[in-house]
Amino acid sequence: MHSTLLGSSPIKHTLVSKHHGPLPALSLREMEAKQHQIKSLKSYPETGGRSLAAAAGADGCRAAEMDMEAKIQKAIDFKAEGHRCYKEKKFREAIGKYHRALLQLKGVHLVDGTTGSEVNLLNQATGKLTEDQRRAVQTTEIECYDNLTACLLQSELVNYERVKEYCLKVLSHQRDHFKAMYRAGIAFYHLGDYECALRYLRDAKNREPSDTNVLRYIQLTEMKMSKCSQRERESCKETQG
Structure with a gap:
């Protein structure tokens, strides 16, 4: 009797999910497509990596x-x-x-x-x-x-070295910046570089010919240069004498 029942009731092999019931069977085309994707990834793994990196x-x-x-x-x-x-x-x-x-x-x-x-x-x-x-x-x-x-x-105590540095940074962006030229001249004057001071002050004068502050510092710088040259001439005479 048991053998008759077993023979007349064929067993159906259905995939059963643990939580969601039977899974639908995949068609032949779907299975082939998935196999092709897997092969492609195995053959060219860098493709997916590149897209992720991009x-x-x-x-x-x-x-x-x-x-x-x-x-x-x-x-x-x-x-x-x-x-x-x-x-x-x-x-x-x-x-x-x-x-x-x-x-x-x-x-x-x-x-x-x-x-x-x-x-x-x-x-x-x-x-x-x-x-x-x-x-x-x-x-x-x-x-x-x-x-x-x-x-x-x-x-009260001006850092003229820093003033010079900042003025030159401004002039590197904008060569005809009047305030930067004038202040660079002041900085070089107080640092004792009278030639550079005079150059920047004259550039400032070309921009603003009637600016009294520029004219005053030009005069002061020329006086300093005159004194320096006079001292150099005197030291030369002493050396030769």
């Missing part, structure tokens, strides 16, 4: 671009705070704000010490800055360095 690179580049935009905006904000402090004659605070603005812009110019991958992403982002962004970076740098020199010249 996607990651694109995401990283977009993130770097957003980071650059944020840095530029922060720099502009710090510069504005520096201007406010300068107008209130809080020169030390103004100097701090201008330095913080410039630190933000160093991120745009690829500061040393970043990892190789970060440099690549930043490089790509910097190359994609719009013309307005590039102009904003340059304008912010010029204004910060220019106002830093103005703050330093208000100090």
